[in-house]
Amino acid sequence: MGSKERIAKALAISTDTKVFEMGQGVYTCVPEVFKNCFPGRKAAIVADINTWPALGEKVYEVMQQAGIPVEKYIIDKQEFHADWKYVEMVDRVIEGDFAAAKALEDSTDYVDTLPEKLFREASTDFNVLVSVGSGVINDLCKLASHHHAQSYICVATAASVDGYSSFGASITYENAKQTFTCPAPVAIVADIDVLANAPKEMTAAGYADLAAKVPAGAEWLIADFVGTEPLIPDAWHILQDYLDEFLGDPEGVAAGKPEAIAGLFEGLTLSGFAMQAAQSSRPASCCEHLFSHILDMTHHRYNGKLQSHGFQVAVGTLTMCAAFDEAFKLDLTDLDVEACVAAWPTLEQEQERALAIFEGFPVPKLGYTEITKKYGDAEVIRAEMTKLKNEWPDLKARMQAQMYSFEKMQKNFRIVGAPCDPTDIGCTRQQFKDMFSKVQLMRFRYNLLDLGKRAGFYDKIVDAIFAKGGAWEIA
Ligand SMILES: [Zn+2]
DSSP states (O other): OOHHHHHHHHHHHOSSOOEEEEETTGGGGHHHHHHHHSTTOOEEEEEETTHIIIIIHHHHHHHHHTTOOEEEEEEOOSSOOOBHHHHHHHHHHHTTOHHHHHHHHHOSSOOOOOGGGGOOOOOTTSOEEEEEESHHHHHHHHHHHHHTTOOOEEEESOSOOSTTSSSSEEEEETTEEEEEOOOOOSEEEEEHHHHHTSOHHHHHHHHHHHHTHHHHHHHHHHHHHHTSSOOOHHHHHHHHTTHHHHHSOHHHHHHTOHHHHHHHHHHHHHHHHHHHHHTSSTTTOSHHHHHHHHHHHTTOEETTEEOOHHHHHHHHHHHHHHHHHHHTTOOOTTOOHHHHHHHOOOHHHHHHHHHHHTTTSSSTTHHHHHHHHHOOOHHHHHHHHHHHHHHHHHHHHHHHHHOOOHHHHHHHHHHHTOOOSGGGGTOOHHHHHHHHHHHHHSSSSOOHHHHHHHHTOHHHHHHHHHSTTSTTOOO
16 A cells, blocks of 8 residues: 555544645645635744744745735744643744743743643634644644644654644643643644754654554553453554554665655654544553653753653663563463462552652652552453463464564664664663663553563563663673
8 A cells, every 4th residue: 555545544544634745845735724724714833943944934934925814933942842831832822922922931930720721712813823843842732722622733844753643742741741632733744855854863763753653562462462452453554554664764764765754754643643543542652652751750861951752762662672572582371370360469559569669759649540540350360361371372473473673673773863772861771670660550551561560470571671681781
């Protein structure tokens, strides 16, 4: 199936996005897309000091030439993350109060407003946003548009994340990185010339965010196996059937070859469509993303700089490839089911364990809340472990067909220029080892580590990754 057919098929299953224009020089179609999606409305372009000269200004000009009333808001910051105050800043841009937006941007004593207080009744007086930027700007525009009961147009400037087309915006609220449910943009415009000229590390980050769908897919197979989150065929096939193809030319991605960049962006966009179809981030995210979320929540910096989503996810992805490599060495056909049941803690014990692990963490009750959602009693464990023992060869074969070895993934990351070791993002291997206990607990989603806790192989695989001869041997 060619790219055009794939995109048409993906648009058919996506719930929010109706237009996806990708190609060299396609930014000129923005006015027409705008007129079709938002007839008679006025526009506000949101960009930052990097994306404005890269593309925002050009989009502004073609919008003006097309006779569309258009304003601009350029975020005057070299580095900013998706913090709550910036959502409120973009809220003001939609309402046309640019001075209030600027005051929010510059404020140093901002206190996060309650999310429910930011919703407004729909109005044709509002500006419709045209976000010109990468992940953060898009997420801010996505949530702010939702607050005003309207959609927006996303003009991508880098193949750096999958968030363009996903429903939901990943924003830090009260110190915790959270996904706020909100619709994806009605239209996405991706000019390959612009994407190919984006900073190399942004493209490498996008490659890693797409590569994350390899372990995320394998962990979905586990959730499907135990029955907590069954595979959704549309959402699975639209991405996973082509994932190897999209990831298959790391050299081309590194060289900025238009076809390779187009493939990468298409893959990232399709994973967003998969999330729309599933109405969940299950198709695109599991443990590999949680390592990144911990780093976000603890405001991790390297050489004074926050590390990109994709770079953090790269190290998480490699970690999970190593974890699966170790899991594949196990023979669970002789699992002692009754021993697993006997060793299984009570809910109260699990909650206590979670509170202890998250003590001192910015969100101390996170593990407690999430483990409560995914806890299963002894009967559940008995049924799961019996199934695991009986069907392990089949489950293992399906996961092996899905996974890349640590070695293969690391080789691809090296070629595209993505991180290949925790030290590349300023972490030690020990830090990653220590993160495992939080990763297992911090989301309701059933993952490989949950399976390991229940079947008694958790310590074995985690220790092996960092032991002598392991992927990340700690000397
Ligand atoms: Zn991601």
